[in-house]
Amino acid sequence: MNYALLNQVVEALPDSAAVFDTNLQLLAMNQAFVENNKKHLGIELKEGDSLQILCKGYPDLAQQSLHNWKRALAGERFNFVLSFGNPGRQYEIRFSPLFDEEKRVTSVLMITRNIHQEAQAQESEGFFRSVLENLPVGLHEFTPDGWHRNMNDAQRQILGDAHPAVNNQPYNVLEDPFNRRTGLTGLLEEVRIRKGPVKKEMLLKYAEQHEGTVTRIQPLYYEATGFPVMDRNGEIAYLFLILSEITEKKLAVLSLEKSERLLHTIVENLPVGYIQFDHYGFIRRVNQTQRKFFSQTGIEEQPDGIMMRDPFSRLFELDQLFQEVLQKGKMIRMEKKVDIPIGKMQREFFLDLTMFPVEDPVDKDQIVVALVNDITDKKRQEIENSKTQDFLMQTGEIGKIGGWELDIITNRLRWSAQTYKIHELPPYAAMTIEKALSFYTPESLKRVEHAMAACTERGKAYDIQVTLNTARNNVIQARTIGKPEYKNGRLIRIYGVIQDVTEQFKIRDQLTRNTELMRLFFDTIDMGYAVMDKEGKVNFINRKAQEIVDHGKVIGRNIFEVFPMLVGSTFHARMQQCMNQQTPVSFSNYRPELDKWYEFLLAPMQDGSISIFTRNITDSKKMQRELRKANDQLSSLNKYLVNQNKQLEDFAHITSHNLRAPIANLKALMQIMNETDEEQEKELYRSMFQEVIKNIDETLNDLIEVVQIRKDLNVERERLVFSERLQKVKDILFVDMETSGIRLTTDFAEAPDIEYPRIYLDSILQNLLTNAIKYRSQDRTPTLHLRSWTVDGGVILTAEDNGMGIDMERYGAKLFGFRKTFHKNKDAKGIGLFITKSQIEAMGGSIQAESQLGVGTKFIITFSPE
Incomplete structure (x- = not known):
């Protein structure tokens, strides 16, 4: 008998349970058994005690227990009900004999369960089973490997009729892929690892909820508790799973969490x-x-x-x-x-x-x-508003603008301080409508009364010019404006402003006279003149401008409606520029339909209008075009002559410098050979003659190539791709590249191609690569990086190596000279960079170099746009 396992099972039972041997001595009991006996019978039992102690405390129990004990020892499993305690309670006592391997009874399990309330509600085992079937907790038993052993009715209901375990088919809970997704497998595996209980909440299934014609899917959450039952050796004998539905509780928690997230979102997004x-x-x-x-x-x-x-x-x-x-x-x-x-x-x-x-x-x-x-x-x-209010009051005083308000309900009239000033009244004087109207002349009074009536009856605002006599009997011109205000469809007040415009009237009369003088002046000048407001409406145009426009009546009309082709034109853009920047703008414009050029000057005016001056410059433009053409021809000829002179100077300098030494050597060799009689020495001098003549021939060929480059300014250009031309050069220098081990990298993404003579570009790339190979450092792997990009329409090409480098302070000024070398390299002739520079400059470009001795050299080539 595995007593360790027996003790665990007894302890796990929720009811009072005890195990007796065949001599009625206690072998095992759970805490519920100890507490119930102590509570109801006043007897505290321990292992080794005899059942006789319990029977002595309650004779009826002794009589029935001893009688039934013999049945249990005979191998019968049964249960009976008895009542004991004060007050009396009914208990179900269940005897289960336990057998050894030879099927002999070795002990008896007695389970005592309080069924007082159940006994009152049921009389048969059927009712007891219905209670079990309606328990909300599902219980499922598995082997340590996860195979199904048993379950209660609540668990069957949770799993459903189609589940294999419910249909008594082989079922392993650990191998079910659905359980792996829900986490049930993980829970039981954790129980097996920890060898202890594990509790988790999880979503195990969904249920359909039907509301009329609508079907909703309701998630079902369960509290899953897994626990092991251990054997005597401490190994898991059984796995148990308890499922308790907590959907309502879980949904409430989720709702609370959602509310918390909502509250957090609200707080996080508060505008304060x-x-x-x-x-x-x-x-x-x-x-x-x-x-x-x-x-x-x-x-x-x-x-x-x-x-x-x-x-x-x-x-x-x-x-x-x-x-x-x-x-x-x-x-x-x-x-x-x-x-x-x-x-x-x-x-x-x-x-x-x-x-x-x-x-x-x-x-x-x-x-x-x-x-x-x-x-x-x-x-x-608020501070700015306060300042604005003060400013408005000051502005009203300066502009002689006062405010007024008429309360329609109370018929009360209110004036601002400036309104009193305009009427030359003290600010404390009482004011009524009748008194206010008494200041107007008879003609102005009729206009005011008519305007007020229209405002009161039809809600029409007004803006009229009037004449009034002040309290000091001064006649002034005024502008009065009134507007109605409604509340809930009812007129509650009329308010507005009054402005003393006497000075403006005087200025307007003077302006009218000045306008007539201006019209006479501009009609006499030989230049078109017009005034246009910011919307494009022409307010004035003189006779000359009318002739240029040649389009009937223009004054009072929008010029962009009269001439739609001006919308989006140069004239339109310059007009916007003049208005936005408030500065004069001058430009010329060509009218192809007339084959005429016009010069314009647009000047902003204080009132927002634009003064437009224009004149016909067609003859001047044609003369400028011819003059520019002649200047271009002279400039091209001059450039050619300057280039030719530069070639002659360079050629003379190079010739005198590079041919002087070999010719002097020839003269010296000739003199020495004439003075010797030995044939062997003469033969030696002849071989030296050949070497000097060979050098002179190479120098002359190089000079001829340079002259040809500078002479051929119109060499044909074509669209060349850098990577394709570089590949051509790499094919030519394949042996040198393999021998030197040079690593060549490029970046032509920003400017992949160029308009250039093919022979020049190939020569430039070949010289750059050859130089990087010739003057490589013996201390590191040689590299050359070529990169191209565009600047202001031109193309920049850089070639950067890690070679021997050049002492720029010492040799920088001579770097691109003819036959100039700066390293003890037997292959160096000093002609490559000179030819490269000549080819680049012949096409209008330039070349520069940056170098550091022992670090490397970078050539920067600027190809000018065609």
Whole structure:
């Protein structure tokens, strides 16, 4: 008998349970058995005690137990009900004999279960089974390997009729792929590893909910508890799984979490700053609006800091408000102003601070929330509005503009101070409608009364010119404007302004006279002139401009409607430029339909209009075109002559410099050979003659090639791809590249091709690659990187190597000279860079070099656009 396993099973049973040997002595019992006997019978049992102790305490129990004990020892499994205790309670006592391997009874399991309430509600085993079937908890038993052994009815209902375990088919819970997805397999595997109970919440299935014609899918959540039953050796004998549906609870938790996320989102996206403190003053939450304020002001955010040390809290005295809120338990709201250093400047900030206490519903601790609203812009606007109000009052006084208001309900008339000034009345004088109308002349009074009637009856605003006599009997011209105001469809007031425009009337009369003089003046000049407002309407045009336009009546019409082709034209763009920049703009414009050129000058005027001056410059333009053509021809000829002179100078210099030495050598050899009589010496001198003549021939050929390059300025260009021409050069220099081991890299992405003579580009690339090979360093693998890009329409090509380098301070000025070498390289002739420079300059380009001795050289070639 495995007593360790037996003890675990007995302890796991929810009812009172005990195991007796054949001599009625206790072998094992659970805590429920001990507590029930102690509670109801006053007997405390322990292992080794005899069942006789229990029978002595309750004779009826002794009589039935001893009688039934013989049945159990005979191998019969049965149960019976008896009543004992005070008050009497009914208990079901179940005897189960336990057998050894030879089928002999070795002990008896007695389970005592309180069935008092069940006995009252049921009389048969059928009712007891129905109670079990309706238990909300499912119980499932498995082998240590996960194979199904048994389950209760609640578990069958959870699994469903189609489940193989419900249909008594072989089923392994650990091999079910559905359980792996839900996490049930993982839970049981964790039980097997830990050899202890594991509890988790998981979504195991879905149920359909039908509401009329709508079917919804309802997730079903379960609390899954797995636990092992161990044998005597400490190994798992059985795996048990308890499933308890917690869908309602889980959905409530998810709803709460959703509400918390919603609350967090609301707080995070509040348009005002949000800071939450606990009752100790520690900062627990800051929303993004407040974080943005921190970043703008340069104040360091301390989310977990304490208020007493937080720079923001101390700067705005939140620590004092915090103490006050906690002590009084009331909300406090106030405005704070502070200057915050940002960089080298002080910036003024205004904050609307609201602090209030909140009780934590769980911990019942006081939480203080601070709402921080940056009202800096609002306060500045209020200050600006105040300044604007003062400005308007000053403007009204300067412009002689006063305000007035008529309350329709009370018939009360209100005037501003400036209105009193216009009427030359003291500001304290009482004013009525009748008195106000008495200042107007009879003709103006009729116009005002008519306008007021239209405003009152039809809601029509008015703007009229009137004449009035002031209180000091001065006649003035005034402009009065009135507008109605309605509330709920009812006229409640008429308000407006009155302006003294006496001076404007005088100026207008003078302006009218000046306009006539201006018209006479501009009609006499031999230049077109017109005035156009910012919308394009022509307000004035002289006779000459009318002739140029040649289009009937233009005054009062929009020029872009009269001439639609001007929309989007140069004239339109220059007009916009003149208005936007408020500066004069001059330009010329060609009218192809007339084959004529016109010169324009647009000048802004103070009233927003534009003065347009124009004249016909067709003859001048044609003369300029011919002159420019002649200048271009002279410039081209001059460039050619300068180039020819430069060639002659270079050729003379190179010839005198490079041929002087070999010719001198020839003369010396000739003299020496004439003075000797030895035939052997003469033969030696003849061979030396051949070497000198060979050098002279090479020099002459090089000079001829350079002259040809400089002479052929019109060599044909074609579209060449850098990578294709470089491949051609690599094919020619294949042996040299393999021998030297040079690593060649390129980057032609920004300028992959160029318009250039093919023979020149191939020669340039070949010389660059040859130089990198010839003058490579013996201390490292030679490299050459070619890169091209565009600048201002031209192409730049760089060639950078890691070779021997050149001492630029010593040889920089001679780098591109003819026959100039700077290294002890037997293959160096000093002609390659000279020819490359000649080819590049012949096409209008340039070449430069950057170099450092022992590091490498970089050539920068600028190809000019065609």
